[in-house]
Each structure stands twice: as C-alpha cells, then as structure tokens.
Amino acid sequence: MTETCPCCSGKQYSLCCAPYLTGDAxxxxxxxxxxxxxxxxARQNVEWLIASWHPSQRIPEMAQRLSESFAATEWLSLNVTCCNHGSHENEAFVTFFARYxxxxQIRAIHERSRFLREDHRWYYVDGIAPQVGRNDRCPCGADKKYKKCCG
Structure with a gap:
C-alpha cells in the first residue's frame, strides 16, 4: 500500500520526503x-528538523522544545505559494501556508522562510510573516479572497 507524502505534494512518501528524513538523500x-x-x-522527526536548521540558529534546548510541541500538535495541510531566489544563488525564499x-483548535502558519545553501546543502535559517491584503487571494489555497476566507 502506498502512502501519500504529508507535504501535500501529491507524491508517494517514499518517492518524496522519505529519503531526506532517513538520511538517504x-x-x-x-x-x-x-x-x-x-x-x-508531521512525523515528529526531531533529528531531521535540527539537522536541516542552519547551525547558526540552533540552540541547546531545541530538541526538547520540538519534542514537547509534538504531543499537542497534528499537522493538517501545506500549501507552498511561492519560491524565489535570493540575492545570490545560495539563498532562496519559500512562502507557505500550513494548517495544524x-x-x-485549528491554527495556521503563513511564513516566508529563508534558506541558505552551504557546501551543496540547503538549510532553513529563519522566516517572517508576509503581509496579505484583504482582497488578495487567500494563501491557504482556497479560491477566495483573504477577507472571505482566513482573514
């Protein structure tokens, strides 16, 4: 039986994110x-979260904080809305909307995440909450204006 990847790509988990979480790719x-x-x-994989965080952003209690957050959180959906290059080829930005x-209580994160590539490996650095206008399309992926949907 094939399992769809939690990242909402529509791909099979074993052909999508699994190789990264297992360290095979x-x-x-x-x-x-x-x-x-x-x-x-979504899979409560602390090791991959820490390994994929830029070393300059890691804190000693990160593993404990992540593990504690897993108990009360269920991740529901991800919608990647934009991917951009940064000021150089080793910087990129990914804007997403995730529900959990x-x-x-159903909650959401809307973030423009910054990534850096060092030694041929991408790392998450940080993120900001992008501004959404009332009449903009809702970042959750629904075909509605923000004010009529998640706003």
Missing part, C-alpha cells in the same frame, strides 16, 4: 527542504 532545492521539514513536523490542530 539531501534536498536539491529550498522547496524540497521546506516540504521535508513540514513532513518532519493544537489542543482541539
């Missing part, structure tokens, strides 16, 4: 890394 693009990080949250359930 490295993502070739920032989007692949972003999707694999979402999948790592935490303590019985």
């Amino acid at each position: 490295l993502p070739e693009t920032a989007e692949q890394l972003m999707r694999s990080r979402y999948t790592a949250y 359930r935490e303590n019985s």
Whole structure:
C-alpha cells in the first residue's frame, strides 16, 4: 500500500520526503527542504528538523522544545505559494501556508522562510510573516479572497 507524502505534494512518501528524513538523500532545492521539514513536523522527526536548521540558529534546548510541541500538535495541510531566489544563488525564499490542530483548535502558519545553501546543502535559517491584503487571494489555497476566507 502506498502512502501519500504529508507535504501535500501529491507524491508517494517514499518517492518524496522519505529519503531526506532517513538520511538517504539531501534536498536539491529550498522547496524540497521546506516540504521535508513540514513532513518532519508531521512525523515528529526531531533529528531531521535540527539537522536541516542552519547551525547558526540552533540552540541547546531545541530538541526538547520540538519534542514537547509534538504531543499537542497534528499537522493538517501545506500549501507552498511561492519560491524565489535570493540575492545570490545560495539563498532562496519559500512562502507557505500550513494548517495544524493544537489542543482541539485549528491554527495556521503563513511564513516566508529563508534558506541558505552551504557546501551543496540547503538549510532553513529563519522566516517572517508576509503581509496579505484583504482582497488578495487567500494563501491557504482556497479560491477566495483573504477577507472571505482566513482573514
């Protein structure tokens, strides 16, 4: 039986994010890394989350904090809305909208994540919440204006 990848790519898990989470391959693009990080949250894979975080952003208590967050969180969906190159070939940005359930409440993250490639390997660095206008299309992927959907 084939399992669809949690990253919502529509691909089979074993052919999508699984090779990254098991250490059999490295993502070739920032989007692949972003999707694999979402999948790592969904599958509660602390090791991949830490390994894919830029070393300059890691803190000693990161593994404990991530593990504690898993108990109350169920990841529901991911919508990648934009992928851009940065100021040089080793920088990229991925904008996404992810839904999750935490303590019985549906919540969402809308982020423009920054990635850096060092020694042929992509890392997540940080992110910001992008501005969405009331009349813009909703970043959740619904074909509605933001004000009529998630706004």
